[in-house]
Amino acid sequence: MSLSNASPASRYDVADRAPRRLSDYLLRWETILVVLLIAVVIVNALISPFFLDFYNLSDATFNFSEKAILALAMTLLIIVRDIDLSIAAIIALASLAMGFAAEAGAPTFALIGIGLGVGALCGAFNGALVTGFGLPSIVVTIGTMSLFRGIAQVALGDQAITKYPASFQAIGQGYITDKAPIPISFVLFLGLAAVFGIVLHRTIIGRKLFAMGANPVAALFSGIAVNRIRFWLFVLMGLMAGLAAVLLTGRIGSTRPNIALGFELEVVTMVVLGGVSIAGGAGTILGVTLAVFVLGLTTFGLSLVNVPGIVISILNGVLLIASISAPAVAQRFLRGRS
Amino acid sequence: MTSETCGACALPLHSGPPPSSDPTSSGHLLPPSAGEGALAASLFFEISIDMAVDASTQVTETSGLSAPILTLTGVSKRFPGVRALHNVNLNLRAGEVTALIGENGAGKSTLVKILTGIYQPDEGEIVVSGAPFICTGPRDAWAAGIAAIHQETVMFDELSVAENIFMGHMPLGAGGRIDWAAMRSRTAELLKRLEADFDANTLLKRLSVAQKHLVEIARALSHDARIIIMDEPTSALSAREIGDLFAIIAQLKRRNCAILFISHKFDEIFHVADRWTCLRDGEEVGHGAIADVAQADLVRLMVGRSIEQVYPKRDVKPGPVVLEAEDLANASEFDGVSFQLRAGQIIGLYGLVGAGRSEAMQGLFGLSPLTRGRVKIDGREAHIRSPADAIRAGLAYVPEDRQIQGVVLPFGIRANMTLASLKAHARDGFLSLAKELQTTKKFGGRLAVKAANWEQKLGELSGGNQQKVVIGKWLASGPRILILDEPTKGIDIGSKAAVHEFMGELASEGIAIILVSSELPEIMGLADEIMVMHEGRVVQRFARGQASAEMIVSAAIANEDAEAPCAGESGEALP
Numbered sequence: 001m002s003l004s005n006a007s008p009a010s011r012y013d014v015a016d017r018a019p020r021r022l023s024d025y026l027l028r029w030e031t032i033l034v035v036l037l038i039a040v041v042i043v044n045a046l047i048s049p050f051f052l053d054f055y056n057l058s059d060a061t062f063n064f065s066e067k068a069i070l071a072l073a074m075t076l077l078i079i080v081r082d083i084d085l086s087i088a089a090i091i092a093l094a095s096l097a098m099g100f101a102a103e104a105g106a107p108t109f110a111l112i113g114i115g116l117g118v119g120a121l122c123g124a125f126n127g128a129l130v131t132g133f134g135l136p137s138i139v140v141t142i143g144t145m146s147l148f149r150g151i152a153q154v155a156l157g158d159q160a161i162t163k164y165p166a167s168f169q170a171i172g173q174g175y176i177t178d179k180a181p182i183p184i185s186f187v188l189f190l191g192l193a194a195v196f197g198i199v200l201h202r203t204i205i206g207r208k209l210f211a212m213g214a215n216p217v218a219a220l221f222s223g224i225a226v227n228r229i230r231f232w233l234f235v236l237m238g239l240m241a242g243l244a245a246v247l248l249t250g251r252i253g254s255t256r257p258n259i260a261l262g263f264e265l266e267v268v269t270m271v272v273l274g275g276v277s278i279a280g281g282a283g284t285i286l287g288v289t290l291a292v293f294v295l296g297l298t299t300f301g302l303s304l305v306n307v308p309g310i311v312i313s314i315l316n317g318v319l320l321i322a323s324i325s326a327p328a329v330a331q332r333f334l335r336g337r338s
Numbered sequence: 339m340t341s342e343t344c345g346a347c348a349l350p351l352h353s354g355p356p357p358s359s360d361p362t363s364s365g366h367l368l369p370p371s372a373g374e375g376a377l378a379a380s381l382f383f384e385i386s387i388d389m390a391v392d393a394s395t396q397v398t399e400t401s402g403l404s405a406p407i408l409t410l411t412g413v414s415k416r417f418p419g420v421r422a423l424h425n426v427n428l429n430l431r432a433g434e435v436t437a438l439i440g441e442n443g444a445g446k447s448t449l450v451k452i453l454t455g456i457y458q459p460d461e462g463e464i465v466v467s468g469a470p471f472i473c474t475g476p477r478d479a480w481a482a483g484i485a486a487i488h489q490e491t492v493m494f495d496e497l498s499v500a501e502n503i504f505m506g507h508m509p510l511g512a513g514g515r516i517d518w519a520a521m522r523s524r525t526a527e528l529l530k531r532l533e534a535d536f537d538a539n540t541l542l543k544r545l546s547v548a549q550k551h552l553v554e555i556a557r558a559l560s561h562d563a564r565i566i567i568m569d570e571p572t573s574a575l576s577a578r579e580i581g582d583l584f585a586i587i588a589q590l591k592r593r594n595c596a597i598l599f600i601s602h603k604f605d606e607i608f609h610v611a612d613r614w615t616c617l618r619d620g621e622e623v624g625h626g627a628i629a630d631v632a633q634a635d636l637v638r639l640m641v642g643r644s645i646e647q648v649y650p651k652r653d654v655k656p657g658p659v660v661l662e663a664e665d666l667a668n669a670s671e672f673d674g675v676s677f678q679l680r681a682g683q684i685i686g687l688y689g690l691v692g693a694g695r696s697e698a699m700q701g702l703f704g705l706s707p708l709t710r711g712r713v714k715i716d717g718r719e720a721h722i723r724s725p726a727d728a729i730r731a732g733l734a735y736v737p738e739d740r741q742i743q744g745v746v747l748p749f750g751i752r753a754n755m756t757l758a759s760l761k762a763h764a765r766d767g768f769l770s771l772a773k774e775l776q777t778t779k780k781f782g783g784r785l786a787v788k789a790a791n792w793e794q795k796l797g798e799l800s801g802g803n804q805q806k807v808v809i810g811k812w813l814a815s816g817p818r819i820l821i822l823d824e825p826t827k828g829i830d831i832g833s834k835a836a837v838h839e840f841m842g843e844l845a846s847e848g849i850a851i852i853l854v855s856s857e858l859p860e861i862m863g864l865a866d867e868i869m870v871m872h873e874g875r876v877v878q879r880f881a882r883g884q885a886s887a888e889m890i891v892s893a894a895i896a897n898e899d900a901e902a903p904c905a906g907e908s909g910e911a912l913p
Contacts, residue, residue: 015791
């Protein structure tokens with residue numbers, strides 16, 4: 001009974017938080033991305049006089065906003081140790097469905113609904129396979145990548161569907177207002193980034209996602225419905241692919257069998273360059289957003305000075321490898337020094 | 339059983355190759371006893387010559403003891419915000435077992451990691467066999483003859499015993515090809531020396547945990563290791579396997595190995611060790627011969643508290659029945675498990691590994707589907723199909739495997755503490771840092787979690803403190819029924835006492851507790867009722883004080899095993 005007196009209610013002094021050190025902020029991945037972004041802007045501005053032009057920059061966002069929207073949902077998937085490589089194929093399938101509906105005379109709002117719906121259904125199919133049968137998502141979505149794209153190619157043959165109503169095309173091509181010509185797709189991305197950021201970093205759902213990524217077993221034991229959440233993340237990914245399909249189909253005004261080909265790897269590049277751990281459990285929406293700008297502006301700047309696309313692709317590959325190896329290299333460097 | 343005297347142990351009794359060089363192995367000059375024969379006599383002769391070379395230092399210094407073959411002097415190691423080791427001295431002598439004792443977080447693991455080259459000390463000197471030891475990686479440790487046998491064996495399940503033993507230093511033949519014949523014959527020789535009952539080609543996954551330990555020891559011997567570190571080697575072993583391990587330790591002593599034995603179990607320490615060194619908060623607080631010390635003294639040294647207080651008994655009047663389990667069963671692991679649990683009551687669930695205790699509790703908690711049975715809470719049937727259902731019904735489950743099932747290592751203390759009760763720490767789905775911190779301080783303080791700050795990552799805490807955080811997480815969920823599955827497994831005595839005391843406190847607050855434990859003193863000291871499981875079924879129930887350790891153990895092994903008294907002994911050896 002004497003023990004309760006010795007009960008160490010405040011045996012140790014524990015601070016509320018770790019001491020804040022400048023080096024912690026400077027070593028953050030986001031800080032490095034900001035530096036990288038500034039460097040990209042400066043180099044581009046030096047190379048081309050047309051780079052720092054509001055209208056040019058604004059139009060440049062057309063080229064990456066769809067992928068950026070996909071990257072937001074992909075971030076959540078990768079944080080919980082999953083991945084979806086079928087997103088570009090989902091876009092093809094959703095675009096195909098919208099194309100058939102447009103040929104049948106469906107109005108714009110119905111086309112949007114069909115695009116989003118097909119995307120969500122494809123995502124649900126992925127999610128059901130992954131969580132229902134316990135299959136690895138990378139294998140499942142490599143399979144559905146071929147499946148979805150294959151269906152689209154068989155149904156479409158080598159033709160293209162181009163009969164889209166003007167109001168539908170305006171979503172992908174249009175600006176918010178005429179006075180400030182900012183693309184709708186870019187504004188959508190910024191809005192979604194804010195929502196995703198708040199949900200991931202401020203809410204219960206976000207905490208659960210990080211816990212699932214850091215230790216799925218402990219998350220399950222703590223009462224988190226791990227598989228249900230994973231399923232809905234695949235649905236969300238599909239829904240975002242549907243949205244990207246709406247924007248992309250409207251922007252190019254047509255559905256072709258090879259629409260969005262290779263998007264999945266560019267999206268994964270954005271996410272990984274954004275500092276999201278491919279092993280799960282770590283990453284920020286801010287980082288991914290910065291990575292979107294780094295990659296988007298690099299591509300835009302290089303295309304301004306007529307660097308061929310294949311060279312830009314090489315550069316993106318180098319950026320990706322550099323970004324995933326940077327932490328390991330830095331660690332080795334720091335260890336060597338101490 | 340008393341520890342063996344040094345007299346007999348300096349002379350190897352086996353005919354295997356003698357240790358490569360051991361000028362410092364023995365300090366005593368007694369002639370060999372009759373019957374040990376010519377081999378022993380010739381060895382004695384060699385040793386005598388060695389002694390003569392540096393007798394001036396040894397004889398005066400050691401007075402009957404062998405000189406240390408490993409010496410740590412003033413070793414310190416700092417991590418950001420933590421002083422892991424401070425000015426630690428340690429001597430290991432050939433043919434002796436030195437027990438390293440201390441609470442979790444006292445610095446034992448850091449010390450082991452320094453000796454095996456994973457960490458480098460910030461200050462201090464390490465001397466192995468007379469030469470300064472500078473260790474930058476596991477290979478240096480091997481080269482210096484240091485081998486560690488870990489709590490959880492890290493080996494290759496899909497490879498053979500021989501491949502495991504020689505991994506990294508396989509004998510090579512012409513053209514750099516592996517010389518399988520040599521590897522097998524050397525393995526066979528090592529296994530014979532250790533009296534192993536399996537052969538070199540057996541796949542590792544076919545072996546028991548105890549046999550895997552044997553493989554690790556064989557691996558150490560294959561490197562001619564002279565210093566063997568055993569870090570909690572018995573935590574996964576049955577009483578009988580522990581006996582086998584002790585026989586091997588005795589053999590290693592006879593082979594002149596120095597052994598550093600780390601354990602939380604005092605009966606084992608007193609059984610097997612010759613000397614002891616105690617760490618507390620990274621400092622060495624004492625050392626000496628086991629023969630000269632009492633268990634109570636060691637406990638006091640470790641925690642500054644005496645052992646009578648380890649099992650605080652609280653008399654709590656049990657309240658109404660809160661949980662009724664009727665005939666629970668799942669597909670294969672348990673069947674017909676029924677019990678009633680009252681508010682303020684502690685039920686102890688005892689059984690051997692594989693008896694189905696954890697599985698039954700996980701079924702109750704909604705982690706695995708039940709194929710039969712009903713669960714009533716407060717008399718009303720509860721349908722628990724997921725842990726979330728269980729939490730809503732007022733259950734909490736502190737799992738057995740802390741690292742995998744309990745903590746999220748990359749998360750800080752705060753995020754771990756609130757993980758099972760996020761809703762209570764949020765408004766409209768948005769988490770409130772202030773509420774989280776309040777809960778963390780409340781339970782972190784009550785459980786005396788030792789940390790630099792509440793954001794410290796769980797991976798940086800000791801096992802005992804991690805366990806406190808897991809318990810805190812479940813208390814934060816406001817449970818009425820708390821299931822603790824091996825809550826003190828592998829944690830130090832101070833944390834253990836804190837957990838035990840806390841259980842008593844919770845019971846007196848009316849929380850109903852199920853304590854799954856393999857430690858008899860814990861079960862007998864704390865439980866109001868003891869249920870014993872065997873092969874998935876509840877085979878015996880005892881009220882508090884009704885059963886002796888032997889009765890409980892023989893129920894757990896269902897009287898089939900002739901080794902019953904042996905198993906009982908390990909439980910009884912504790913007060």
